[in-house]
Amino acid sequence: MDGASHSPYPHYSWFAVSRTMHAHERPAPFPLRQVNHVLFHAQSERAEVQWICRGRERHFVVPEQAVHFAAADGEEHVRIARVARTHRYLMMLIPPSHLEQIVASEGCDPPGNLQPMVGRHDPVLQSCLTRLAAIRLSEEACSSLSEAEASRQLVLRLAELNGCGRPDWSRDESVFDARSMRHFVDFIDANLRLGPTLEGMGMLIGLSPSHFARKFRLSTGLSLQRFVNRRRVNRSLEILRTKPESLSSVALDLGFSSQSHFTNLFSSLTGMTPAKYRKQFGRKPGGTGEGVRSALKSRHRWRRERDSFPEEWPHADESRPGGR
Template sequence: MAAAAHFDIGDTHGLFLGSSNPVQTSSAALGWTSLFLSEQQEEPFEASARAVPDHLLVFHLGGPAQITGATEDERITTVVPPGGLCLWPANSPFSIQLADSVETLHLYIRSSVVNEVAASLGYHFPDGIRLRPRIGQRDELLEQLALEVRSVAASGGASTALYADQMALAIAARLIRHDYSAPPSPAAENNRGLARGRLKRVEDFVEAHLDRPIQLQELSLVGGLSVSHFVRQFKLATGLSPHQFVLRRRVDRARRLLAHSDLSLAQIAYSCGFSHQEHLTHTFRRHVGATPGHYRRSVQS
């Protein structure tokens, strides 16, 4: 099954490539497909950005900072407070002039994700939903979601991709609700959860691919549903989000290997899809209440 393309810095506006505002950290090496995140200390600059097919959210982590932003329809000069954001919609060029030094978080979200969530909410946009630009506004929920994505990226590892996909759905829903406050009534939906046969196929797929990153798009394809519909139906059926379910399966496999194999902790970590041994230890302790080493000694004694 073909995996979705990784969201890399080459898919962005490239605002900081070769500039005096180099990216300090990013999600480029994490294999994410729905989101791309970068964090940087921006010094005063001016730039014109070409249109790209995905949406860009810029959060000011410090400040205040004066900016002048312009789209094809308007030009605004304002002072952005800490926590303020700018939204530059997909397929729209813009220009930006930053007058003050400020730390920022850039978060790109695939327009395909936003379009799919809009459809699941009952909106019908044959050419894709159009978001409105924002310059210097506050949105505390979007800010908290972005900071959670930042925290996930900082934890590192390709195994964060599934959680990032789920965060993208929440961000997309918030963006849509902001611009379209009166959604149409969605079609009636099965409230019993994923059918048993579909759930079994998903469970088998997860078990067969625990040694590598698993993408939400892959699970939805196996389940035969759109991503947003799959997430809702899966949680109804299992009581867990796909990310939680996969993480539990990784921990369950680690428990079996710790009890019945002589593999090293590093080998077990990789065979269960954890990024590294420390990631296994942290996750295992949180779920089991003991470190992998202590657990192995207790069950093999």
């Protein structure tokens, strides 16, 4: 948890990953330490998914256009997908504070145990994820209003599906408007290596450093430094997918103090190391690799030692106590 406050601009610190799988690919374990809420959106064809955590194993099918939601729990998870045809999916990582603190801001208790959703066809979630994918993964400039609206609706819908009241975003006071916020984000993204300062950012709009810091935190839910580091990690996702630069070069180019600082922050925000991310999503084809072999060994060990799964994950459409 970042200790972030309620913010109308949560989407600037989300992480989006898009991947295409082909039928001829050998199913490979995808390990992830789940420090974020995770939404998988199957954008084409269906996939058979094997989900393993703490020795417990779950099998389910995610149909085309369906959404699979898993809440952050800090545990190590392994996802193995099998496809009969080309399967494209989006993975959206959302910090827990953006759901829990929005609910708390409405005077409600945050849900203690978010329910997983498997294969849910929800028009609101599907529409929001489709729009966010088109915006976040596009290399062209995009409308910040469209992105803000889609992310807001996504958070509201997730809260609603978990039996929480709808947040009233109109309560926010003394925040930057969407146009100013977009200007700040563009400036930060253009100066990641040097690192924007409160003094420099305040000068852009004629505010003192302390006044800018307070208003920026109200607008984003994060301090300027934490926000900048999230944008650095966000930029690193594309670099790791598309370029062969060493991790030390990536860290230096993005303004991290060291490769270890970059690795630690990347892991804490995404649930995997930069090297593991590049191996999973990089464009260059790779072999099975030591990391995958290790995950396979762990999977077989889990299968030998696991207890029977105490109960099936409930389907999202099933009713549950405390739900809608």
